[in-house]
Amino acid sequence: MYKYTKRKNIITINLFFQYTAYIAFFYKKKKKKLSRKYKMGDNEYEHEVRKMIVVGEKYCYNEEIELTVHKKSMFRQGDGFIVYDPNGDIIFRVDLYSPMKPLGLVLMDTFGKPLLTLLHKRPTLHHRLEGFLGETSDGQQSILSIWKSMMIGQSKMMVELYHESSPDVPIEYQIEGSYNERSCTIFRMQHDTSSVHVAQIKRKVEPTRNMVLSRDVFSLIVQPGVDAAFVMGLVLALDKIDGDDVALAPSGG
Structure with missing residues (x-):
């Protein structure tokens, strides 16, 4: 019973980290679509790209x-x-x-x-x-x-x-x-x-x-x-x- 519970917890933790990694990847990808990076000295910043849509x-x-x-x-x-x-x-x-x-x-x-x-x-x-x-x-x-x-x-x-x-x-x-x-x-x-x-x-x-x-x-x-x-x-x-x-x-x- 103890081994089964321990194994179930490990699977749950792995699924949690996989889900967290997926959310982080999705957020990063979505954020990348809306912003671009630029450097000032040794620091890196992000700012939103303002789009001027005319055709598409x-x-x-x-x-x-x-x-x-x-x-x-x-x-x-x-x-x-x-x-x-x-x-x-x-x-x-x-x-x-x-x-x-x-x-x-x-x-x-x-x-x-x-x-x-x-x-x-x-x-x-x-x-x-x-x-x-x-x-x-x-x-x-x-x-x-x-x-x-x-x-x-x-x-x-x-x-x-x-x-x-x-x-x-x-x-x-x-x-x-x-x-x-x-x-x-x-x-x-x-x-x-x-x-x-x-x-x-x-x-x-x-x-x-x-x-x-x-x-x-x-x-x-x-x-x-x-x-x-x-x-x-x-x-x-x-x-x-x-x-x-x-x-x-x-x-x-």
Whole structure:
């Protein structure tokens, strides 16, 4: 009887520790989804990553992520894009544009589901694109507007995002630098006129040979909590407004 009771207690204790370990693992995993670690001196801290969801929460990462963007040129320049995550898996793609919507750009996920559609806004004094969630339909409200601002000595891409977190006024972004050189930075503008760096486009370097690849393959670095699908939509708009096709297009007359 004593041996049986002792064995039963041991089993109970083992089950308790297994359950405690499982709870600790689950809590740690859940907490990891909501926070990221950073170091200050010899100490390590955690803070919550604030997510700015535009297209989908799954595209808001807890850590900085570097995506590889491949601009396809199958039949003519600008036929589409393929975007890879750090593991080499396709995360976004833009296929050949539909003949029914020759001016439209559709960002899709791996399986071809439309995530974001960009269309020209007409009439307008600026070369302006408007963005819509998923596929566009009559009467659908745009969620963003992007255009090129020409000022003396400089030009910037301006973005207005209509988001539920700021229902009264649009959230403003600026894109500075040269997209043609694959060197530009995306900033979110603050109310106090300061700005926050949210993403960067730069030339892709092949690490084993330390060789800079062609402009058709470049890096898109997205900061933690920023919607990578939204940022990729801005890249598509950049390519349409200020890309290689625009530079090479013959002038009218």
